Amino acid sequence: MTLAEPREFSLIGEYFRPLAGPGALALTDDAALLRLPGGRDLVLSVDAMVAGVHFLPDDPPDLVARKLLRVNLSDLAAKGAAPLGYLLTIAAPATTSDAWFEAFAAGLGADQRSFGLYLLGGDMTSTSGPFSLSLTILGTVPPGRAVLRKGAASGHGIFVSGTIGDAALGLDVLQGRLADPSGFLIERYRLPTPRLGLPLADFAAAAMDISDGLVQDLGHLCRLGGVAAEIDSPLVPLSQPARALGPSCLSRCLTGGDDYELLLAVPPDREDRLAAAARFGILLTRIGRFVPGPPEVRVLGPDGKPMPFARAGWSHF
Amino acid sequence: MTLAEPREFSLIGEYFRPLAGPGALALTDDAALLRLPGGRDLVLSVDAMVAGVHFLPDDPPDLVARKLLRVNLSDLAAKGAAPLGYLLTIAAPATTSDAWFEAFAAGLGADQRSFGLYLLGGDMTSTSGPFSLSLTILGTVPPGRAVLRKGAASGHGIFVSGTIGDAALGLDVLQGRLADPSGFLIERYRLPTPRLGLPLADFAAAAMDISDGLVQDLGHLCRLGGVAAEIDSPLVPLSQPARALGPSCLSRCLTGGDDYELLLAVPPDREDRLAAAARFGILLTRIGRFVPGPPEVRVLGPDGKPMPFARAGWSHF
Numbered sequence: 001m002t003l004a005e006p007r008e009f010s011l012i013g014e015y016f017r018p019l020a021g022p023g024a025l026a027l028t029d030d031a032a033l034l035r036l037p038g039g040r041d042l043v044l045s046v047d048a049m050v051a052g053v054h055f056l057p058d059d060p061p062d063l064v065a066r067k068l069l070r071v072n073l074s075d076l077a078a079k080g081a082a083p084l085g086y087l088l089t090i091a092a093p094a095t096t097s098d099a100w101f102e103a104f105a106a107g108l109g110a111d112q113r114s115f116g117l118y119l120l121g122g123d124m125t126s127t128s129g130p131f132s133l134s135l136t137i138l139g140t141v142p143p144g145r146a147v148l149r150k151g152a153a154s155g156h157g158i159f160v161s162g163t164i165g166d167a168a169l170g171l172d173v174l175q176g177r178l179a180d181p182s183g184f185l186i187e188r189y190r191l192p193t194p195r196l197g198l199p200l201a202d203f204a205a206a207a208m209d210i211s212d213g214l215v216q217d218l219g220h221l222c223r224l225g226g227v228a229a230e231i232d233s234p235l236v237p238l239s240q241p242a243r244a245l246g247p248s249c250l251s252r253c254l255t256g257g258d259d260y261e262l263l264l265a266v267p268p269d270r271e272d273r274l275a276a277a278a279r280f281g282i283l284l285t286r287i288g289r290f291v292p293g294p295p296e297v298r299v300l301g302p303d304g305k306p307m308p309f310a311r312a313g314w315s316h317f
Numbered sequence: 318m319t320l321a322e323p324r325e326f327s328l329i330g331e332y333f334r335p336l337a338g339p340g341a342l343a344l345t346d347d348a349a350l351l352r353l354p355g356g357r358d359l360v361l362s363v364d365a366m367v368a369g370v371h372f373l374p375d376d377p378p379d380l381v382a383r384k385l386l387r388v389n390l391s392d393l394a395a396k397g398a399a400p401l402g403y404l405l406t407i408a409a410p411a412t413t414s415d416a417w418f419e420a421f422a423a424g425l426g427a428d429q430r431s432f433g434l435y436l437l438g439g440d441m442t443s444t445s446g447p448f449s450l451s452l453t454i455l456g457t458v459p460p461g462r463a464v465l466r467k468g469a470a471s472g473h474g475i476f477v478s479g480t481i482g483d484a485a486l487g488l489d490v491l492q493g494r495l496a497d498p499s500g501f502l503i504e505r506y507r508l509p510t511p512r513l514g515l516p517l518a519d520f521a522a523a524a525m526d527i528s529d530g531l532v533q534d535l536g537h538l539c540r541l542g543g544v545a546a547e548i549d550s551p552l553v554p555l556s557q558p559a560r561a562l563g564p565s566c567l568s569r570c571l572t573g574g575d576d577y578e579l580l581l582a583v584p585p586d587r588e589d590r591l592a593a594a595a596r597f598g599i600l601l602t603r604i605g606r607f608v609p610g611p612p613e614v615r616v617l618g619p620d621g622k623p624m625p626f627a628r629a630g631w632s633h634f
Contacts, residue, residue, distance in 0.1 A: 006533075028541055029466045030392040030525055031362035033458075036353055045348035046404040046453060048440045075347040087363040089406070089451040123365045129446010134406040136363060136453040141350075149346045208347055216323075224345055 008124045011098070015105035021085060021118025032087070032120040040140040045075035047137075051130035055190075056174060061100050062107030063190045064133070069111045071211065072137035073194035074260040078209040080147045080200035081139035083117035090124045091132040115196065144201075151206035152225030152265035158288040159204075159274070161195045161262040163239040164214055168256020169249060184241045192260035197280050203273040206265040213255040215309060217263055218297050221290075225265070228293035234302050237285045254299060255309055265290060325441045328415070332422035338402060338435025349404070349437040357457040362392035364454075368447035372507075373491060378417050379424030380507045381450070386428045388528065389454035390511035391577040395526040397464045397517035398456035400434035407441045408449040432513065461518075468523035469542030469582035475605040476521075476591070478512045478579040480556040481531055485573020486566060501558045509577035514597050520590040523582040530572040532626060534580055535614050538607075542582070545610035551619050554602045571616060572626055582607060 012027055020027050023034040036042060049068050051057045069086065076083055088108075092100075112118055120138070170189025173180040180186055200207055206225060210217045214236070222229050233250060242253060264284070266274065277284045288300075301307045329344055337344050340351040353359060366385050368374045386403065393400055405425075409417075429435055437455070487506030490497040497503055517524055523542060527534045531553070539546050550567060559570060581601070583591065594601045605617075618624045 006529075025465060025467075028537070030395050031360050031398070031456075033396070033463050033465075034359040034361060035460070036359060042351040042353060042359075043348050044351060044404060044437055044455075046406055046438055046440050046451075048406045048408055048442050048451070050408050050442050050444045050446075050449075052445050053443055078347050079350070081348070087361060087453050089363055089365045091365060091367050091449045091451075120361055121363055123363050123451070125365050125367050126370055127367045127446060127449060128369050129367075129444060129449065132367075132408045132444060132446065132449035134363075134365070134408075134440070134451040136404050138361075139348075143352070146350050148342060148350075150342075212323075220345070 011101050012124065015101050016119060016122065019105060019109055019112060019119040021120070024118070024120045027121065034120070037140055039143065041143050041146060043076060043079050043081040043139040043141055043146060045072055045137050046134060047071045047075065048132070048134040050132050057130065059190065061103040065104045065107030066111045066191055068133050068135050069108060070192050070194050071260060072135050073115055073196060074192065074209040076137060076139040077194045077196045078147070078207050078262055079139070079141060080145055080198070081141040083115050083196070084138040084140055085117050085120040086138065087120050087136045088122035089134040090122070091127040092124070093131070094126040115194070147200045147204045147207040149206055149208045149220055150224040152221045152227055152290050153205065154227050154290050154292045156205055156265040156267050156290045157271060157286050158218065158229060158231065158290065159264040159266050159284050159286050160210070160214070160237065161282050161284055162193070163237045163242065164210070164259055164261060165242055165249070165253020165256055166239050167192065167258035168252055169242055169245065171258065172252070178245065180241060182241055184239065189258055192258065194260060195262045195282055198277055198282060202276065203266055203270040204264040205267050208263050210259045210261050210263050212257045214263070215255050215297050215299065219295065221263065221265060222295035222297060225290065226295065227290045228295060229288060229290050229297045231288040231297065231299045233299050233307060235285065235287045237283065251309060328418050329441065332418050333436060333439065336422060336426055336429060336436040338437070341435070341437045344438065351437070354457055356460065358460050358463060360393060360396050360398040360456040360458055360463060362389055362454050363451060364388045364392065365449070365451040367449050374447065376507065378420040382421045382424030383428045383508055385450050385452050386425060387509050387511050388577060389452050390432055390513060391509065391526040393454060393456040394511045394513045395464070395524050395579060396456070396458060397462055397515070398458040400432050400513070401455040401457055402434050402437040403455065404437050404453045405439035406451040407439070408444040409441070410448070411443040432511070464517045464521050464524040466523055466525045466537055467541040469538045469544055469607050470522065471544050471607050471609045473522055473582040473584050473607045474588060474603050475535065475546060475548065475607065476581040476583050476601050476603050477527070477531070477554065478599050478601055479510070480554045480559065481576055481578060482559055482566065482570020482573055483556050484509065484575035485569055486559055486562065488575065489569070495562065497558060499558055501556065506575055509575065511577060512579045512599055515594055515599060519593065520583050520587040521581040522584050525580050527576045527578050527580050529574045531580070532572050532614050532616065536612065538580065538582060539612035539614060542607065543612065544607040545612060546605060546607050546614045548605040548614065548616045550616050550624065552602065552604045554600065568626060
């Protein structure tokens with residue numbers, strides 16, 4: 001019997017094999033085989049994206065792919081790790097066109113070249129539901145140089161990279177609730193920038209990336225450090241397009257997800273090392289401090305009084 | 318503001334944190350941090366399972382979890398690798414009960430103890446569609462001891478582990494097309510046995526696990542080795558419950574998926590080493606041979622003549 005290959009094999013061969021790197025065995029095997037660079041620790045993370053939850057069904061597939069890769073790269077960035085490779089699961093409606101896969105793979109290809117990693121393996125399946133994507137990323141870090149979420153202590157400064165809230169506002173724009181003449185906010189929602197390359201271990205006692213909203217994610221650093229946090233809301237860096245929307249958007253910026261900026265705890269005696277970040281073109285801003293007390297996050301308004309919030313951030317269930 | 322945790326965090330804390338092992342950072346971080354055992358290569362694989370495609374929506378969640386882990390363990394088994402850990406993505410309907418997660422985690426816990434690996438990290442999200450699960454598995458192998466799909470050559474014997482076709486027949490039983498008085502076939506569909514622990518590199522020139530059907534999967538070994546394959550169908554090991562269904566089930570057994578048995582190419586001068594497999598209680602049976610010619614799979618009937626098939630195996634698209 002001559003062998004007709006199922007369509008998933010031709011899709012893999014056509015669009016994904018060109019993305020494979022050393023150890024991926026050209027995506028023709030059950031597994032990838034990897035010899036790690038000597039003397040480095042492995043950093044592993046996985047993040048999923050589901051259509052209708054993490055992206056909009058009509059978002060361009062190349063941007064969906066790049067966001068999927070970038071949210072995972074952001075996890076490596078938060079550890080101070082360097083990217084190595086990734087494995088990918090695509091559950092797609094059976095009616096998905098070749099053009100979708102082609103554009104999706106093109107997006108991966110563009111970003112893996114930019115960020116210096118490659119495809120190691122994957123799985124492709126059909127689903128009766130929406131696109132369900134999962135990406136497992138591998139990075140490496142010199143032993144002892146990984147920065148964890150745990151480590152914030154009273155007296156540490158709270159720092160963030162970039163500007164906060166743009167992505168949540170971008171989603172509001174895409175859903176017709178706001179206007180964004182420049183397109184900046186939509187871009188920030190669709191294509192986050194992983195803050196890779198900083199020598200985090202030089203100055204951060206704890207770090208994470210902001211994916212579910214600043215207030216909620218800062219709560220994680222508080223719980224793991226056994227401390228409370230105070231944010232001075234006037235210090236939170238907002239982009240010009242966000243500021244243009246007026247003060248009413250502050251609450252949305254502080255609790256909206258998808259920023260993928262870094263959130264850092266920096267001991268006072270290491271703040272002078274932050275200047276190094278400027279070399280990488282990454283803005284780092286002090287927005288508050290960790291203080292003694294049970295784990296909680298207080299956001300202080302311009303008058304120094306705590307501001308109330310309806311919710312701290314994103315919840316799936 | 319006091320911090321109310323989203324439900325996914327309490328689910329992770331309650332049901333999944335107990336499954337975490339060294340390097341998983343108690344599932345409280347963005348990533349896992351792992352120092353590999355010295356002098357071993359890393360083997361990585363990912364397999365997804367979607368409700369309605371890979372399992373039935375009303376399958377018991379503990380068995381779904383164990384199958385998800387086992388289909389990935391089977392990929393390690395096909396490489397001759399030893400299990401190390403895994404990362405898990407769960408996209409679940411927002412209405413999923415705590416009891417579902419509890420049973421799912423209990424299934425993972427039972428099997429990770431049996432097979433000697435642990436949870437390294439994961440992601441949990443809601444979906445408007447069916448359950449969409451993805452598991453990335455890590456294993457290790459001494460350098461040079463990984464067996465690949467590529468390596469079959471003319472003259473090699475074709476061997477399989479266990480019995481072939483039970484899982485496909487089990488699915489037929491669950492869907493009401495067959496009777497299975499003993500429950501054996503259903504069990505084989507729901508709970509495959511990864512054939513871990515064999516010293517594959519001692520005797521196999523190429524190996525893979527059978528997930529999409531013997532004929533189709535054997536085609537992969539043919540293409541990668543640049544050879545044809547002949548199966549003597551009377552030699553294919555069928556279980557007693559499969560044989561009880563009569564000769565009409567042979568075609569289904571040869572092309573049905575979900576067996577997760579090993580498929581091996583064994584050079585003639587290494588066949589004497591197969592006796593070692595008996596020590597592990599794993600039946601290995603010679604079912605045919607690789608022969609010169611363009612990549613194709615011929616199944617020979619009891620009369621030695623090629624048998625026709627409507628399809629070679631499973632296709633998603």
